Amino acid sequence: MNSQVLYLKLLQICRNGPQNLVDRSQIDEIWTSISNLAFQDTNAFISLIPLIEKISFGNQSFTESNPSEISEAINNLKNSSIDIHQRVASSAPLFALFPFLTQSNATSFIENVIDFIENINEDYPEKLINLIDTIEVVSIKENVYSDLFKLFKEKSDSKLFAATLVFSPIANAFLDNVENSIAFSSSLFEKCISTQQKRELISASLLAERLAQTYSVNPISMPAGLFEKLSPLLFHDDSTVQFRAHKAMRRLIEFGVFDQKEKVKALVDQYHKYKTPHLFFKLISKYLEDSDNISLDTIKPIFDFALSNVEDFNISGYLLSIFSFFGTMNSDYIRDIVKPILVTVHQIVIQKKINFYHDATETLFTISKCFGPENINIFTKDIEAIAEILLNEQTSDDLVLSLHKKTLLGQSIALLPISEGTFSLILEFINQNIQKVTCNSIYPICQIVITLFEKFSIEATIDYVNKFVELAAKETDLNRLNAILQTLKKLFKKLIKNSKNEQIINFINKIVNGHLQFFNGLPFVISATNESMIIHFVSVYLRKNIVPSSEILNEIIKYISLVPPLYLPALLESIIYCISTLTTEQCQRVVDGLIPLIPSFDLYSEENDYVLATFDVISAILKVHPETINSVELIQVLDKLTQANEEEDDVSMDIHSLASTMKLICELSLVTPEVNDDLLSSIIDLVPFPEETNGNDAVITTFVQMCQQKDKFANVYLPILAIFVKLVTSFDIGPLKISDENISGMKAALKVACQNDSTLDRQLTKDFTRHQLNRFKTIFK
Structure with a gap:
C-alpha cells in the first residue's frame, strides 16, 4: 500500500x-x-x-x-565486503524504526553498531552519532531497555570507546528507565577518563555532554569531580578531544551544572592558556545565556575580567557582548563606562572589524534601552556603514562574513533606529539572499521581516509574500516552517488591509491540498499536533473570512471521523471558528465523528486538550444546529464516562475536563424531554468549580435557564437557588469570573422565587451570618 x-x-x-x-x-x-x-x-x-x-x-x-529488509539491513552493517559509507547509509532507516523492531533485532542492531564503530578508523563518527540521535527513545519498550543495558555492560568491558559512544546519545533514557544505570554511566565516564586515551576521552566528553540536563536535575547522577576531570581536556594536544571537551563544558554550563562562582573564576583564569580567544569567549558566553537562573554575583568574575581588559581592542567585540549582557540585567554595571563603550563601537566601525559588527549593534541596542535612544542617535552613519557589509562579498582585509552571520547582523541592525539608506540596504540584502538561506539562518531573516514589515510598500509586501510562500513550500523542518508561517501572518496583515487576498487564498489551498514538502506526500492532517501551527494558521484565515471556507471545512471534517483524539484540538479549532457557517449536514458529520470517541476519553489526564475541544465544539453545535445531536443518548454516554472514571479510587479527575463535561451535560439537559435529576444534583454539588477552570460562568448560564423552566427542573430547583444565594452573597466572587449578566440573572431568579414562596428566603438563609443576611436582602431592594 x-x-x-x-x-x-x-x-x-x-x-x-x-x-x-x-x-x-x-x-x-x-x-x-x-x-x-x-x-x-x-x-x-x-x-x-x-x-x-x-x-x-x-x-x-x-x-x-520481522520484514526481510530489516534483517538484511542489520546484517549488512557487519558485512565488511560492503563499502563503509554504503553500510551507514543502508542502516539509516533502522534508527528511525528502532523502537518498533523486535526485541532480538533491536539488540542485534545496536551490537552491530558498536562493533562497526570500534572497527572503523574514525575518532568521532559524526554521521552515526547523528543517526543515533534520531531514535525516538520514548517509544522504546521496557524489555528492550533491559536487554540493551545488559549489552552495553558487556560491550563496555571489551569495546569501551564504541560502547560509550553509542550509549551516550540515548543515555538519558536509560537513566529514566533502568535501575542501576546511574552507577553504570558514572563508571563509563570514570573508565574512559582513566585510560587517558584519545578515543576514550572523546567518548567521555560526549557522555558528559549528553547527560548535562540529567546532572542538573539530579546532581547525584553526576560523576565525582566532573569539573576537575573535564577541565584539563579543554587544552588537550589532540584537537578532536579539545573540541568535544569544549562542547561538553558548554552544555554543562548551559544547564547550570557549574553555576558556582569558584568554577566561573577557574574558567576565566584560564584565558591565558588559549592560543586564540574565540573558544574561550564561546565557552564563558554560555553563562550569559542563562539570565533567568543565575545570579549576577555568581558570574561577576566574567564582568571583572572584561573590565580589566577593556583597553584590549583585539578582543573588544567579545567584551562588548559581556558589557551588553550585564547592562541588560542591571544598567548600573555599565553606567560609568558608557562613553568608553561607545568609543569602542565607533572604533570597530572605523577599523572595519566586521567580525565584531554584531557585538557593536547589540551594544547600541542595550545602551538605547538602558539609557535612552538619544544616546545612540549620533551613530546613524555608523549603523549604515555596518549595514553595507551585508551586501559585500569580500572586504578590504579579505575577511568574508558568512551568510548566517550576515543574517544575525541584519536582525540586530533592524532593531535599531535606522536611516532610509540602512533600510534600503537591509531590503536589498534580503532580496539577494532569501532564496539562499538554509537551516537556522531562516530564523533571523524571518525576524528582520517581522520587525520591519510595517515600513514595506504594498508592492514589496506582495513580493515578500511570494518569496516566503516559496520557502514554506520547500521547508521540511517543523520549527523553521512555524517561523516562516509566523512571518507570513505579519505580511498577510498588510495584504488584508489593502484587500489583496488572492495570495492568501492560494497559499491556504496549497496547505489544505498537502502541497508542502513538509507533508511528504501525506494529508495535511499530519500537522494536527501541538508543536505545529499549520492548522492554526489555516484557522486564522477561516475565522477572518478571508478564504472560502466550505471546501476547506469539508476537508477538515472528513478527518474528524478518522483521527484519534490526539489530533482533535487542532482540527476542531477551525470548526469552532466557523461554527455559524456550517450547514446542518456538516454539523451532523462532526457530531457523528466525535461522539464514538467520547467513551475512550481519559478525564484524569492533564493532557486534556482533546476533551475540552470536543465538548466545546459539541456545545457550539448545540446552539446552532441542536437537531444534529441526540441529547438523551449523549447524556447517557457522558454519565457512563464520568462513572467509569470515578471507579479510579486514588486519583482525582482533572478539574478542567470535569468542568467541561459537567457544563455540556447541563446544556444538553436544557433540550432533553426528560431530566436526569441524580446526574444534575451531582453536578450542582460541585459548583462553583475551582476558578482556574474558567467554567463557572457557562454552568451558571444553564442554571439561570433551568430556573426559567421551573416545572421541568423542579427536583433541582431549590439546590440551584441555594447555589445562587451562596454566590451572590459571597464577598469575593470575582475570581470565579461570573459575568454581570449572570449575576443579574441569579438575583432575578432568587427574587422571583421568593416572591412566589414567602417561606423560601428563610430556607435559603437559615445558616447565614448577619452580614450575609444583609447582602441577601439587598437583592430585593
Missing part, C-alpha cells in the same frame, strides 16, 4: 483501538508497508511514528513482525 493508504490505515487502527488488531496476516502486511516506506522515504515514515507508537504500546504483538 502507498504512504497515503498506509497513513489512513494506521489512523483507523488508532481510532478503533490498537488492541482490536489481532489478525497476524494483516499486521504483517502493514509492517511490510511500514518497512518499505522507512527504507524508501524515511521522512514520510517519520511522520507516521506517532501513530505507530500508539499502536505498538496498545498492542504488544504489533512489533513482532
